[in-house]
Amino acid sequence: MIIAPAAALLSFALLAGCGTNMEQRAATGAATGLVVAGPVGAAVGAGVGAVVNETDEKN
Template sequence: MRHAFQFLTLGALALALSACGHNTEQRAATGAAAGLIFGGPVGAAIGAGAGVVISKTQDR
């Protein structure tokens, strides 16, 4: 149970950080950096993807 809570907390933090930046590249880089710190290479890929999705959503 504790690991699930930590995973959800870190995931929410990575998603929140992936929204930082002014363009798609900055948001993807911020998400990838946060994901790398918390989840390793897989987290970096997920964070970068989240940054791109959030950027495309906010640009509309």
């Protein structure tokens, strides 16, 4: 099923936006990813948090 991975990625993106700086956003994304998908999810969540931070700084 494609729905479960898509939902997980969406939740990573939404929760990685929590925080005021890159470290907080990456940590939130990593923690969420760890809970949802284990170590691989933590890496993806941290990456999403960093990307969200870069996008937010440009606006």
